[in-house]
Amino acid sequence: MKLLQAKLDKYQEPQKAKAAGIYPYFREISSEQDPEVIINGRKVLMFGSNCYSGLVNHPKIKEAAIEAIKKYGTGCAGSPFLNGTLDIHKELEAKLAEYVGKEDAMIYSTGFGVNLGVVSTLTGREDYILWDEQDHASIIEGRRLSFSQSLKYKHNDMESLENQLKKCDPSKVKLIVTDGVFSMEGDVANLPE
Incomplete structure (x- = not known):
């Protein structure tokens, strides 16, 4: 417990943590969620927000x-x-x-929740989920909750995807799940291919 408290104390002092080579993620924001936010009394650009629509302050x-x-x-x-x-x-x-223009819709509180709820239920036990090795954690967790067979293909590599598809029973459902924009790399899914 003392070790844990010591580590927490270390994270609460950003300058000491930075000097120690530790980069904490728990930075306090003291402003509205906008493209610019206030951290440690300074205005900084916000590149990590999930407020894609910009409506949180409307x-x-x-x-x-x-x-x-x-x-x-x-x-x-x-x-x-x-x-x-x-x-x-x-x-x-x-x-x-x-x-x-649909019969019904379902809302989720987070994008993570969508992928857990949707990816895990679209296929059955004998079906396949094919996923990009760089997919978001929410897609990976949704896949893990599924009872379907899981096949991973190399990142944005359509030849690798094709090779995995060849392993699938042609009569079964095949769900290919990929990010549209990969959040960690920033690249775009190769949807045209």
Whole structure:
């Protein structure tokens, strides 16, 4: 326990940690989530945000969130499956389905959750999931939860993918799962091939 506390103390002092060659990820942000944020009193560029739409600070979004908190409180108090599905969730799903011209839609709280929920359920025990070796951890975890056979191919290598496809029973479902933009490398999936 003392060793753990000593390590935590080391991480809480960024200058000492940097001097020791340790680069902590727990940097405190003291501003709104924007393209520029305040860290240690300095304005810095934010390249690691998941706020792809830029809507977290939109006045109408903030206003709607405040109204939702007034009505529902600060959380759902349960998973969507048990008791965490609110009427506003179903309303959002219906509006999204209408917007994209589909019968229905399902919302998830995170992209990680989407890949866990979707990748793990689209194929059966005798089917195949083929995945890029550089896929995001959420895709890998979704694949692990599946009962399907799993085949990994070399990163963005269509010849490697083709070789893995040849191992599959032609009569079974084959799901190829890849990032669109690989978050760690920044390169784009080779979708045209």
